[in-house]
Amino acid sequence: MTHSAVAHHTSMGLDSRKMAFWTFIGSECLLFGTLISTYLIYKGKSVVGPYPHEILNIPFTSVSTFDLLLSSLVMVLALAAVQRGDMKWAKIWLLSTALLGLVFLGGQVIEFTEFVHKGLTLQTNLFGCTFFVLTGTHGAHVAVGVLWLLTLWVRAVQGKLGPANAMTVEITGLYWHFVDVVWIVIFTVVYLIQ
C-alpha cells in the first residue's frame, strides 16, 4: 500500500493519512448520530408490533458484544506485532480479528433471520425500519472492515506487509475500533435501554 505522506515533513508533524482518517471518523459520528437519533425519535411510536421487548435477545447480543470487544483487543495486538516486526503473530492476530468480525456478522444474520420469523421486517413498523437500517448500516461497516482485514492478512501472507506499513495497519485499527465503539452505543441505546 502507498505511504505517500510518511516520508515528507508535514506542517503539524502528524501523518496525513492518520489525520485524514480521524477526520473521516468525525464525519461518521454524524452519520451514525443521525441514524441513532432517528431510532430514538421513533422509539415507542410503532403502531403495531412486534415491539423491542418481545424480540430483542439480550444474552445472544451480549455474546456478540463480547465478540466485538475481543476483536478490538486482537486488532490492537496485531498492530503491536506489525510495529515490532513480528509478522508471524501479526498474521495470526489479523486473521483472528477478521474471523471474530465474521462471527459477529454471522450473529447478525442469525438475529435478523430470527426477527423476520417472529414477524419483524423492514416494513412491519417503525421499530423494524429504524432497527434494521441502523444495525444494517453498522453491519455493512463491519463487512467492509472484514474485507479490509482479510486484504491485509493476504498481503502479510504474501510477505508484502511489514513494519514499514505499520501506519496502514494502524488506520485499519482505527476503523475497526470505531466500528466497535458504534456497537457499544447501539448495544446500550437499542438493546439495553428499551
Place this chain on the structure above:
Amino acid sequence: MTARDERGNVMGQGTETGQHAHPTADVYVRVFFVLGILTLLEVGVFYVPAFHPVLVPVLLVLSAAKFTLVVMFYMHLKADSRFFTFLFGAPLMLAVAVMIALMFIFYGTLTLRGAAGAG
C-alpha cells in the same frame, strides 16, 4: 540517518512527533478485561429489577466508560496528538448536541398509539 525501505519510506515506528511509545500488550489485555466487566455490569443492571429506576443514567455512564476506554487506549487517542482528539471530539459533540436537540423537539409531538407496551 533514518532507515528507509526500497521505496524511500521510513521504517519502524512513526517519526512524526504526534506519536509516542506504544503501551505494551499487557495494558491492552487489562483494558479488555475492564471492558468485559463493564459489559457484564451493563447486562446485570438490565436484568436486576432493583436497578430499573436508575437504568438509563447507569447504562449511559457504563457505555460512555467503555467508549472512552476503546477510544483512548485502543485508538491510542490518549497518547496521540491532542489535535486528533479535536478532529474526533468536535464532530462527536456536534452529533450528541443534534441528537439531544432533536429529542427535545420531537418530545411529545408524536402521539403514542394504543397500548404499545415498553419502548
Place this chain on the structure above:
Amino acid sequence: MSQRAAPAAPAALAAQMTHGPTGLKAWLTTTDHKRIGLLYFWTAFGFFLIGGIEALMIRAQLAQPNGHLVSAETYNQLFTMHGTTMVFLALMPLSAAFFNYIIPLQIGARDVAFPRLNAFSYWVFLSGGLFLNASWLTGPLFHAGMLNVAPDGGWFGYANLTERQFSPGPNIDFWLLGLQILGIASLAAGFNFIVTILNLRAPGMKMMRLPTFTWMTLVTQFLIITAFPVITVALVFVMFDRFFGTHFYVHQAGATPLLWQHLFWLFGHPEVYILILPAMGIVSEVLPTFSRKPLFGYPVVVYSGILIGFMGWGVWSHHMFAVGLGPIADSVFAATTMLIAVPTGVKIFNWIATLWGGDIHGTTALHFAVGFIAMFIIGGLSGVSHASPPADLQQTDTYYVVAHIHYVLFGGTIMGLFAGMYYWWPKMTGRLLSEPLGKLHFWLQFVGMNLAFFPMHLIGLLGMPRRIYTYGPELGVSDLNLVSTVGAFLIGLSILVFVFNMWRTSRHGQRASNDPWRGATLEWSIASPPPVYNFSVIPTVTGRLPRWHTERHPAIQDPPAVPPAPIHVPGGSWWPMVAALGLPIMALSALTHTLWIVFVGVAVLLFGIYRWAFEPFEV
C-alpha cells in the same frame, strides 16, 4: 507513471516537463490539482449554463399571467433542476475549482495531500451531474415522454411528496441517487482539503498567516464533512421508503414527514454557509489587492468565519417556522438566527474598512467584489426579516424568499465567484480577461440581477407563492413578474458577454506575467500558469502578506524560474476514474430496479480501489 521535471531539456520537452503531458489520456488520468481545478471549472460552468437556461424558461413562463409555455409538470421539473443544478452542480463545484487550483498555491504546496482522491472527487462529481441531468433525456426509457422524468419535488424534496405513492415515477429516484453520488464527491474532497490546509503548509505559514480564502475554505470543508452525512442518512430513508417499503416518513405508521425537514435542513443550513463562505474568502482576497491595503481586521474576519461555521449548526429550523414547531422552538431558532447575523455583519464592516482610504484600482474583479458586498447586504437584510417567526409566516413559501435566496446566492456567491474568475483567470490560464468586456459583463449582470430579483420581494409580499407554474392576473403581480423576466434575460445576456470574453481571451488575450495585480499572496510568486511542480523552491514565509513589503518584513523573493534540482512530480492514474464509475453503475441498478447491476457497480468500485491502493504512487 511518475515523471521528473528536469532543469535542462530541449524546448518542447521542457514545455511538457514544465506544464505536464498533453492529450486526452493525460487529462483523464490527471492527479494534478491545477488540471483537476480546470476540469471542475469547465464542468461546473457548463452546468451553470444549463441551470441558467432552466431559469430563463421559468422566467419566460412567468412573464405573464396564465402562461402556457410549459405544463405544470414540466415547470416542477424546471424549478427542481434549476435549484439542484445551481446548488450542487454549479456553485459548489465552481468553488471547488478554486479550492483545487488556488489552495495549494496559496499555502506553498506542490499539490493536495491526496492527489488521486482529488481526481476521484472530480470524476464522481461529473458522473453525479451527468446522472442527474440524464433525467431530462431518458423519459422514453421509462415509458414516458422526454422532459418527463427529471426530478420534480423541489431541490429540497419534501416528504411525503417523495414517497412512491405520490411520486411513482423515476423522477425522485434520479434526484436522490444523483445527490448521494455527489455527496461522496464532496466528502472525499472535504477530507482532502482539511488535511492539505493543515498539514502541507510551507515553512513559516502559521495558521494566522493563511490567506483568508484558504481559511474560509477550511471552515467550509469542516461544514461539508459534518453536514453531508446527515443528508446522506435522510436520503437513505427516502430510498428505503421508495424501494423497500419502509415508513420513515409515513404518517400512518406513526412516523412524520417532519423528520425529513429536520434532517434536510440540519444539512441544508450548513450547506448555505458552504455556498457563501468560499465567496466571502474570495472577496477578502480581492478587496485588499485592489485597495493596496491589507484586509482590515484579518483575525476578526477569520474568527467570524469560524463562528459562522459553528453557529450555522444552530439555526436550521428557521426554515420550518410554518410547520408548527411550537413557541419554544420558534423562539430559540429565531434568537440563534438573529445572532448569526452578527459575525456576518462584522465581516461586512471589515471589508468596507479595507476599501476605506485605500489606493483603489477599479478592476472588474473589484467591481464584482464590491457588488458582492452590496448585494449580500440586501440579501442579509431580507434574511434577518425571515428570522422573526411572525414575519416569516407571511414571507415563507412566497417569492420574498426567492428574492432572499437569489440576493445571497446570486448577488453573493455568484458575484464572488466571478470576482475570483477575473482575479485568478491570469494565474490559471496565462491570459488576462478583457477589462472593458468584464465591466460590461458586470454592469449588465448587476442591473439584470436587481431587475430580476428585487421585484420578487414585492411579488412575494403581495401574495404570490413559490413553485407555482402560473398565476392569475387578479393577483396584481403581472407587471412585476414581467420586469423580473426582463432582468433574468439581461443576466443571460451578461453571461453571454462573459462567454465571449473567455473565448476572445483564449485567442487574443493579453498574456499575463507572474503577478498582474501585485498581489500579496504566494500564488502570485510563480508563473502564470504555474509549472507542474508549482514552486521550484518551496518558499519560507515570515508574515501574512509574503509578497508585500510591510513594516514587519520585506517582500520575499519569488522562487527561481528554474528548479535547482529535479523535482519529482507524481504521474497520473486511471484508478480514481475507474473507481468513480462504480457509483453511477450502482445507482443505475436502483433506478432500473435491476438487482444484479449493483454487483457490477460494487465490483467496479472495489476493482478500482484495489488497483489504486496497490499502485506505486509517490507524492
